[in-house]
Amino acid sequence: MLKWNDKILFYIRLGGLILITFFLVTDLILAITHPQPQFKDLNYSERVSNYYSFFTTQTNYIVAIYFFAYLFESKFKHKKPSYLIKLAVTTYITVTMLVFWFGIITKAQASNQYDAYHWVSTVILHLIIPSSMITSYVLTSGDII
Numbered sequence: 001m002l003k004w005n006d007k008i009l010f011y012i013r014l015g016g017l018i019l020i021t022f023f024l025v026t027d028l029i030l031a032i033t034h035p036q037p038q039f040k041d042l043n044y045s046e047r048v049s050n051y052y053s054f055f056t057t058q059t060n061y062i063v064a065i066y067f068f069a070y071l072f073e074s075k076f077k078h079k080k081p082s083y084l085i086k087l088a089v090t091t092y093i094t095v096t097m098l099v100f101w102f103g104i105i106t107k108a109q110a111s112n113q114y115d116a117y118h119w120v121s122t123v124i125l126h127l128i129i130p131s132s133m134i135t136s137y138v139l140t141s142g143d144i145i
Contacts, residue, residue, distance in 0.1 A: 014071060017071055020132075030117065030121075031048075031051040056096050057125075063130075067136075069081050080140065096130060097126055
């Protein structure tokens with residue numbers, strides 16, 4: 001099996017965590033300042049509440065928190081997060097991805113409501129981040145320590 005240098009893995013994970021965090025913060029700001037047409041009538045606090053009410057948003061933040069905990073524990077405590085936590089987070093984000101791509105986006109009206117940014121956001125939230133978590137799970141599931 002291929003053994004990666006721990007420093008290289010640390011910086012790859014740190015870079016991924018920074019990108020995910022940057023995107024989630026940017027997405028929150030844009031959801032507040034430039035909401036989708038169906039949310040334009042909401043005031044700012046309702047937009048924040050609405051943003052965090054979606055399972056997609058919640059699971060993507062759980063993935064970011066998991067990656068942060070994984071990074072912290074592997075770097076400073078020299079151990080990995082619990083396998084059950086890894087499995088749960090992977091399951092949540094996989095459900096998010098599958099329900100969106102096979103259930104929600106197949107509706108014609110759902111795909112017509114997106115502009116360019118919302119398509120990028122959709123791909124990142126429903127494909128890139130889930131794929132990164134699934135890949136992380138597959139690559140690290142055999143690790144004992």
